[in-house]
Amino acid sequence: MRRAVFIEEQGIPEAEEWDAADETCLHILAEDDTGPLGTARLIARGAVAKIGRVAVLPQARGTGLGRKIMDHALNAARTAGFAEAMLESQVSVIGFYEGLGFVAEGPEYDDGSGILHRVMRRPLP
Incomplete structure (x- = not known):
C-alpha cells in the first residue's frame, strides 16, 4: 500500500519510506473484500x-x-492515554x-x- 502511494505514485525514494519505527509502531489497515x-x-x-x-x-x-x-x-491514541496527536x-x-x-x-x-x-498538532481531550 505505502509502496503504491508514496514510492510509485508520489516518487518518494524507497530509502525514505521505510524506517525502524515500522517494527514497533501500531499499523492501521483499512480494507474491504477487494483487499x-x-x-x-x-x-x-x-x-x-x-x-x-x-x-x-x-x-x-x-x-x-x-x-x-x-x-x-485518534481513538487509538486517546485509548492509549496520549495527551496530544501530531503529524507531518x-x-x-x-x-x-x-478538518x-x-x-x-x-x-x-x-x-x-x-x-x-x-507539522500539525491537536489535543486529545
Missing part, C-alpha cells in the same frame, strides 16, 4: 502520538476512508487535517522526500 485500501501508523513520542504514513489508494479517495482511518488512529502533513493536504482539528505550526520544510510538509 487493502488505506493505511496509517501511530508512533509513541512521549506524551504525544505521532500519526504518519497516512495513505489511501486512488480508487478509495473521496469516499471518507481517510477520515475513518484518522478517526481510528504534506502541504497539499493540510486542509484535510484541519479533523489539527492546527499547522512552523514553516514548510522538505522532509527528505522532495515534498513540502508542515
Whole structure:
C-alpha cells in the first residue's frame, strides 16, 4: 500500500519510506473484500502520538476512508492515554487535517522526500 502511494505514485525514494519505527509502531489497515485500501501508523513520542504514513489508494479517495482511518488512529491514541496527536502533513493536504482539528505550526520544510510538509498538532481531550 505505502509502496503504491508514496514510492510509485508520489516518487518518494524507497530509502525514505521505510524506517525502524515500522517494527514497533501500531499499523492501521483499512480494507474491504477487494483487499487493502488505506493505511496509517501511530508512533509513541512521549506524551504525544505521532500519526504518519497516512495513505489511501486512488480508487478509495473521496469516499471518507481517510477520515475513518484518522478517526481510528485518534481513538487509538486517546485509548492509549496520549495527551496530544501530531503529524507531518504534506502541504497539499493540510486542509484535510484541519478538518479533523489539527492546527499547522512552523514553516514548510522538505522532509527528505522532495515534498513540502508542515507539522500539525491537536489535543486529545
